[in-house]
Amino acid sequence: MAYDPDNIFAKILRDELPSMRVYEDDTTLAFMDMMPQAKGHTLVIPKEAAVDLHELSNVAAADLIVKVQMIASAVKQAFSADGITIFQLNGAAAGQTVPHIHFHIVPGSLLGAKGHAAAQGDSDEIAADAELIRAALHNLHK
Ligand code: 5GP
DSSP states (O other): OOOOTTSHHHHHHTTSSOOOEEEEOSSEEEEEOSSOSSTTOEEEEESSOOSSTTTSOHHHHHHHHHHHHHHHHHHHHHTTOSOEEEEOOOSGGGTOOSSSOOEEEEESOSTTOOOTTOSOOOHHHHHHHHHHHHHHHHHHTO
């Protein structure tokens, strides 16, 4: 599938759409999911233009998983989560709704969580959650 440079996450990367960013570096952006399946639901995306894991370069894939590991640690700490769910959907047939590869990080289990991309969350609550994750990332880097 050809990469659509006007997909939602490409627009977020270019700051053409707002997002609640918790982490950014030269290769990666992490921001809050606006339809969270659970409190603290965070998305991690590479800046490389790729629809899914199959299209991502080896270099970007290796970098991305290290960033996912780091942000998952911060999310775990921020929400005092005993467990963390990490998932990544490839292709509409697998349920992927935004065609720019991303990892989902969700505190706890998806069992009993809200539906996938089902309902807008409370933006004040998500903003407060983003702040907790930023603080946890700051602590990790101390
Ligand atoms: P996918 O279905 O592609 O694996 O996941 C896409 C995710 O992006 C969903 O969890 C959905 O809630 C989230 N999402 C969709 N549109 C937006 C948006 O405009 N902003 C943010 N922050 N998240 C979005």
